[in-house]
Amino acid sequence: MTRCVIMVDAGYLYAAGGQLCCGTRSRADVELAPQTVLTRLQARVRLELDVPVLRAYWYDAARDGIRTAEQRTIAAMDDVKLRLGRLNGQNQQKGVDALIYRDMITLAQHGAVSDVVLISGDEDLHEGVRSVQDYGVRVTLVGIEAVSGHNQSEELVYEADRLWTFGKAELAAAFTRRTPNTPELSPEEVAVIAHAARAAAVAFATSWKAEAGETELQELMADRPRIPRPIDVELITAVEQDIGRTLHDQKDLKKELRAAWWGVMGGGAVLLAARSTLTVSAETESQ
Structure with a gap:
């Protein structure tokens, strides 16, 4: 043939x-x-x-x-x-x-x-x-x-x-x-994208938690609400790939994604108290 x-x-x-x-x-x-x-x-x-x-x-x-x-x-x-x-x-x-x-x-x-x-x-x-x-x-x-x-x-x-x-x-x-300058979206479109992004963040966090070792989880929880820089990059990149959009200028949404991460990891009250100031190790918001 x-x-x-x-x-x-x-x-x-x-x-x-x-x-x-x-x-x-x-x-x-x-x-x-x-x-x-x-x-x-x-x-x-x-x-x-x-x-x-x-x-x-x-x-x-x-x-x-x-x-x-x-x-x-x-x-x-x-x-x-x-x-x-x-x-x-x-x-x-x-x-x-x-x-x-x-x-x-x-x-x-x-x-x-x-x-x-x-x-x-x-x-x-x-x-x-x-x-x-x-x-x-x-x-x-x-x-x-x-x-x-x-x-x-x-x-x-x-x-x-x-x-x-x-x-x-x-x-x-x-x-x-892709460029950071995207057409202005309607409130409805923003809500749909944000919902999809949070779902993607939860999926990533769930998968990561299932594969992480006990020591790795303990070290992560000891430093909450800070997310180690390499993990944070993986989180944001995974969400961007899933929704097909860059989050370069979406500082507020990225904070929500990190909150979703801690929701899966078990951030609890510690996270809620610190949500407005969520940071990552050596974070630069230029990503």
Whole structure:
């Protein structure tokens, strides 16, 4: 069967593409047009591999399995399958590599494809690439031009049959940097966004608490209502990613999110008494 599947590791795409096109690896600061990326990949497949594309697989992660608005849009696209791993309490993707590996092996074993076009940089995938090659599948690895150094595993690069690299000229149309200056919203829109943000903060805090060790929780509670800087950054970033908006200038809302955090952690009366002056370690409100 001569046909191809495209597999996109969204975490790599956001980080490497955001750095190249927008000067940031922060997903919360970048808007991505997935259809533009897929169209570029499909055109390259037709030109260089000369095989039809069966479908595209889009691999990402979600907290508690709940799709973001962007992920729902991707899931509804024609000939695109959304595969979701999970986000842990530290906002790290888990299980995404396993999903990619599983799909590559299954398609190869059933003789469903002759080619896999994989956009990723993760070394953990090189064994999967080797395995599908044993079934006669050709693997083309797609990389994004690195601003400096390398952004793909050497082992993964060496294992692939072909290597394509996309530069800024090819990807610039797909990436837009979010700016703090957003159109003025109605009170109703502000309320909806605030509600979604608080829900996202509760989800993040719940996940973090479930994975934290007893010592970590004790140290956290001993310093309340201050939130350690690294955790605070993860909290705000997770909420921004979930609601698809930057909170750069939303000082009051960020205080509410920290209050929601302590509501999950058990801040109780200590938090309520200090709510108006909630701070984080070495906090800078420029974030």
